[in-house]
Amino acid sequence: MSTQTSPNGGPVVEVRELVKDYVTRDARLRQHIARAVDGVSFEIGAGETFAIVGESGSGKTTVGRVLLKLTSATDGTVTFRGDEILDIKERHFRPERRHMQMVFQDPLAAFDPQATIRSSLREFTRLSGIETRLEQNEAIARAVRSVGLEPDIVDRRPSQVSGGQLQRLSIARSLLPEPELLFLDEPTSSLDVSIRGQIVNLLLDLQESNDLAYLLVAHDLRVVYAMAHRVAVMYLGQFVEVGARDQVYANARHPYTRGLLEAAELDEPPRRGDPVRLVGEISEEAATKPGCRLTLRCPYAVERCEEPQPLRETSAGHLVRCWRAVEQPVEIGLPPDD
Amino acid sequence: MSVVSPRASGSSAPVGRRRLIDSARSSRLVVAVATAVILVVALVWDPDWRALRVVVSVLAILVAPAVWDSQRRVIRPAVAVMLALILMALIGPLFTRDPLMLSVGESLTGPSGDLWFGTDQFGRDIFARVIHGARLDLGVGFSAAALAVIVGMPLGALAVFRGGLFDSVLLRISEAFQSFPTLLLALGIVAAVGPSIPILIFIIAIVNVPVYLRLTRSAVAPIVNADFVLAARCAGQRELTILFRHILPNVRQVVLAQFSVNVAWAIQILAALSFVGLGVPVPTPEWGAMVREGYEQLVYGRWWVSVFPGVAILTTILTLNQLSDRVRHGT
Numbered sequence: 001m002s003t004q005t006s007p008n009g010g011p012v013v014e015v016r017e018l019v020k021d022y023v024t025r026d027a028r029l030r031q032h033i034a035r036a037v038d039g040v041s042f043e044i045g046a047g048e049t050f051a052i053v054g055e056s057g058s059g060k061t062t063v064g065r066v067l068l069k070l071t072s073a074t075d076g077t078v079t080f081r082g083d084e085i086l087d088i089k090e091r092h093f094r095p096e097r098r099h100m101q102m103v104f105q106d107p108l109a110a111f112d113p114q115a116t117i118r119s120s121l122r123e124f125t126r127l128s129g130i131e132t133r134l135e136q137n138e139a140i141a142r143a144v145r146s147v148g149l150e151p152d153i154v155d156r157r158p159s160q161v162s163g164g165q166l167q168r169l170s171i172a173r174s175l176l177p178e179p180e181l182l183f184l185d186e187p188t189s190s191l192d193v194s195i196r197g198q199i200v201n202l203l204l205d206l207q208e209s210n211d212l213a214y215l216l217v218a219h220d221l222r223v224v225y226a227m228a229h230r231v232a233v234m235y236l237g238q239f240v241e242v243g244a245r246d247q248v249y250a251n252a253r254h255p256y257t258r259g260l261l262e263a264a265e266l267d268e269p270p271r272r273g274d275p276v277r278l279v280g281e282i283s284e285e286a287a288t289k290p291g292c293r294l295t296l297r298c299p300y301a302v303e304r305c306e307e308p309q310p311l312r313e314t315s316a317g318h319l320v321r322c323w324r325a326v327e328q329p330v331e332i333g334l335p336p337d338d
Numbered sequence: 339m340s341v342v343s344p345r346a347s348g349s350s351a352p353v354g355r356r357r358l359i360d361s362a363r364s365s366r367l368v369v370a371v372a373t374a375v376i377l378v379v380a381l382v383w384d385p386d387w388r389a390l391r392v393v394v395s396v397l398a399i400l401v402a403p404a405v406w407d408s409q410r411r412v413i414r415p416a417v418a419v420m421l422a423l424i425l426m427a428l429i430g431p432l433f434t435r436d437p438l439m440l441s442v443g444e445s446l447t448g449p450s451g452d453l454w455f456g457t458d459q460f461g462r463d464i465f466a467r468v469i470h471g472a473r474l475d476l477g478v479g480f481s482a483a484a485l486a487v488i489v490g491m492p493l494g495a496l497a498v499f500r501g502g503l504f505d506s507v508l509l510r511i512s513e514a515f516q517s518f519p520t521l522l523l524a525l526g527i528v529a530a531v532g533p534s535i536p537i538l539i540f541i542i543a544i545v546n547v548p549v550y551l552r553l554t555r556s557a558v559a560p561i562v563n564a565d566f567v568l569a570a571r572c573a574g575q576r577e578l579t580i581l582f583r584h585i586l587p588n589v590r591q592v593v594l595a596q597f598s599v600n601v602a603w604a605i606q607i608l609a610a611l612s613f614v615g616l617g618v619p620v621p622t623p624e625w626g627a628m629v630r631e632g633y634e635q636l637v638y639g640r641w642w643v644s645v646f647p648g649v650a651i652l653t654t655i656l657t658l659n660q661l662s663d664r665v666r667h668g669t
Contacts, residue, residue: 065568068572070568070571070572094574094576095574097571097572097573097574098574100572101572102568102569102572104565104568104569105565106565109564109565109566110565110566110568110569111566111569112566112570112584112587112588113566113588114587114588114590115584115587120566120569123570123573123575124572124573126573126574127573127574173569174572177573
């Protein structure tokens with residue numbers, strides 16, 4: 001599926017060469033730079049879900065936080081609704097926040113524990129210019145009904161509501177300002193398996209009825225398969241494979257993607273190519289290497305992999321950061337064609 | 339977290355009622371802020387402490403319902419004793435003799451039916467002096483601790499918010515203050531400036547500001563990047579709004595627990611300063627000063643002169659510590 005466009009022509013959000021460094025100082029005041037995001041580019045259209053998958057520590061949540069200007073970027077550009085937003089001062093950007101909202105991983109942490117849910121929700125009605133209490137309460141009731149709950153639940157405190165209900169309320173809250181882009185940061189991973197499906201279906205319904213653009217960050221490949229139109233696989237700050245959902249799931253080219261899919265033991269879709277077993281763990285030291293960062297874990301690594309690896313297109317819209325997957329697919333256990 | 343109340347379905351009646359409670363909560367906040375403002379004005383302005391008495395009465399009325407623990411259906415003893423002490427300070431002086439009047443009876447007579455706590459070496463009524471002393475000790479204790487909270491708490495939170503140089507400088511200054519023994523520092527300043535009640539309050543507050551600064555700082559640090567703070571930012575709230583609406587209310591309990599210990603410290607410092615003669619000027623009734631005046635009499639067996647004010651100090655401090663414990667454990 002190709003990029004869909006928003007009514008004004010371009011994609012809702014466009015990210016180009018995004019870089020995020022975290023600078024820390026040790027006891028001797030020496031600087032340590034950890035590059036969490038290293039040159040990431042993508043765009044999301046209205047009604048489209050773009051998913052980023054990867055292990056913990058791959059920098060996927062950081063991408064979303066930078067996108068929402070909750071953390072500063074080191075380099076790169078983010079164009080939202082046609083405007084470059086990274087350079088806008090927070091003071092001027094605040095009114096624009098209504099157009100981009102976030103759903104958090106842990107709903108219990110996302111609500112102020114000492115406030116009622118109503119007052120947490122009320123904050124978000126201000127952005128859309130609803131001033132009177134009565135109208136605010138009506139907007140809150142509508143939003144809460146739209147996620148399938150009874151409005152009087154909002155007079156409880158976060159600790160008095162179940163996790164699944166609270167995540168619904170978190171989604172209701174993020175929809176109150178009527179955003180165009182929703183950043184879903186592992187929206188199901190802190191929930192019981194039995195209610196994950198409900199939340200996924202709810203998010204799909206809401207996307208359809210509001211034409212929302214979703215940035216989905218997750219490591220649950222089943223959830224991503226159910227929700228995403230396009231998928232990017234992230235490893236140590238870089239996208240190693242980007243493509244339409246079926247390109248990535250059924251015809252993974254990068255050994256890392258193949259390893260992830262293998263580990264997830266998905267029943268569908270059927271995969272092509274030999275299974276790949278990754279060894280070892282993600283290590284941040286590899287994030288400073290010029291070449292492929294997976295070499296220590298990859299069964300197909302050879303000397304040339306230490307050279308810089310650009311993202312290369314193997315077929316329309318399918319990008320892979322692995323020279324062997326493009327030039328020697330058969331040698332690394334892939335069918336020759338994409 | 340998975341508990342859902344049994345009346346989850348449908349009933350719309352409680353909504354209005356709960357909304358009332360919600361507005362009661364915000365009005366309590368207004369009362370608290372107003373109290374703080376009046377307190378500061380009273381300190382700067384009102385030498386007779388009239389405004390302070392009003393404030394303390396308001397506080398007492400607000401605290402009164404907390405005497406009854408409705409969940410366990412028992413009286414909370416610490417709250418009850420504290421309230422009694424406050425009432426004693428507020429209206430007790432109306433029912434006693436003049437604490438300054440000399441030779442109410444003979445000097446140094448023991449406790450009797452007429453003079454409950456006996457008389458001191460000038461023949462003054464010790465009972466009257468203990469009651470009047472409560473006004474001064476509690477007044478100074480509470481206002482010094484309140485002043486320290488009002489200054490220290492926002493500074494501590496701001497230190498985390500701003501970070502960097504602001505944080506470092508603030509921390510170094512507070513470390514400089516804390517590197518002196520509290521009493522010695524207070525002693526030095528009083529010796530330099532001279533004792534008077536507003537100055538005593540000010541000094542006791544100053545030596546306690548670093549306590550709140552550090553306490554608030556360490557309590558705020560783990561939640562300053564919490565998801566609910568990020569959410570508030572997504573809602574387009576300004577930093578100061580986030581600070582006062584989301585962050586400080588969540589560290590309130592920790593600071594409140596420290597507050598009652600701190601009142602006790604303040605009373606101790608005042609008593610200690612008075613004991614060495616640098617506290618309130620004679621002949622003002624103050625517990626610490628009374629203990630000092632009486633301790634020479636102990637060797638002659640005239641225990642009542644310093645024991646009764648001593649018991650008053652002890653009771654107050656124990657009660658405050660107990661209160662602090664209760665607050666910390668949320669009971």
